[in-house]
Amino acid sequence: MKFGIMGTGEVGSTIARGLQRLGHDVVLGSRSPGGEKHGLPVRSHKDAAAFGEIIVNAVHGEDALQLFQGCALTGKILIDIGNYQSAISEPLARTLGETLQQAFPEARVVKTLNYISAHLMIDPASLGGPLTVFVAGNDAEARDTVKSLLTAWGWQDIVDLGDLSAARSMENLASLWVRFNAQANHTNFSLALTRKP
Numbered sequence: 001m002k003f004g005i006m007g008t009g010e011v012g013s014t015i016a017r018g019l020q021r022l023g024h025d026v027v028l029g030s031r032s033p034g035g036e037k038h039g040l041p042v043r044s045h046k047d048a049a050a051f052g053e054i055i056v057n058a059v060h061g062e063d064a065l066q067l068f069q070g071c072a073l074t075g076k077i078l079i080d081i082g083n084y085q086s087a088i089s090e091p092l093a094r095t096l097g098e099t100l101q102q103a104f105p106e107a108r109v110v111k112t113l114n115y116i117s118a119h120l121m122i123d124p125a126s127l128g129g130p131l132t133v134f135v136a137g138n139d140a141e142a143r144d145t146v147k148s149l150l151t152a153w154g155w156q157d158i159v160d161l162g163d164l165s166a167a168r169s170m171e172n173l174a175s176l177w178v179r180f181n182a183q184a185n186h187t188n189f190s191l192a193l194t195r196k197p
């Protein structure tokens with residue numbers, strides 16, 4: 001499939017690599033279009049969105065809304081991996097996932113991976129222990145497509161939390177990630193949901 005990834009930072013580059021590995025076609029969307037990064041074309045956000053059948057948000061929440069203005073999103077899945085930086089230290093007034101969905105009702109927003117260390121997103125087995133990834137979105141078919149992608153990256157415990165109101169729980173986990181990262185001083189950790197079947 002064709003993917004347009006917004007953001008060329010740690011998450012954007014990692015997801016691009018993971019998609020390449022699976023044989024997908026990827027264009028990166030950037031404020032500085034032109035040339036290549038990791039062997040992938042870097043284009044404007046609008047061009048990357050036009051290219052993608054599936055779009056990935058890999059920028060901070062504070063930057064996301066403006067970036068998607070005028071982008072071709074109709075009917076497309078928008079995988080939102082972002083967090084508001086402000087949510088690390090302040091109560092989350094509105095979630096990024098729901099804000100994006102409300103601003104762009106023509107897209108099908110699916111929230112996932114936003115509290116997972118970037119390198120584990122596409123290689124969860126490398127941690128060597130159980131770990132859980134949550135998925136939320138208003139469109140069940142879109143959630144299923146994203147779950148298939150996660151499975152292809154090796155995720156085994158994929159928990160479907162239902163509609164996008166679950167973005168609140170997921171985005172609040174980002175502050176836990178930042179706190180633990182500061183204590184541990186590495187990114188080789190994640191969460192596992194232990195429960196009765």
Ligand SMILES: NC(=O)c1ccc[n+]([C@@H]2O[C@H](COP(=O)([O-])OP(=O)(O)OC[C@H]3O[C@@H](n4cnc5c(N)ncnc54)[C@H](OP(=O)(O)O)[C@@H]3O)[C@@H](O)[C@H]2O)c1
Nearest residue numbers: 007008009010011030031058059060063082083114117118
């Ligand atoms: N790093 C992680 O392990 C991790 C894990 C889970 C979730 N996340 C979330 O994923 C998102 C991206 O994180 P990251 O670590 O990849 O950040 P990052 O390395 O700082 O990259 C963010 C990218 O956003 C773009 N950008 C910066 N300012 C922008 C602006 N004003 N308008 C539009 N685009 C702008 C830049 O790409 P261009 O210069 O090419 O435009 C930049 O490379 C964040 O919301 C973060 O919370 C990160």
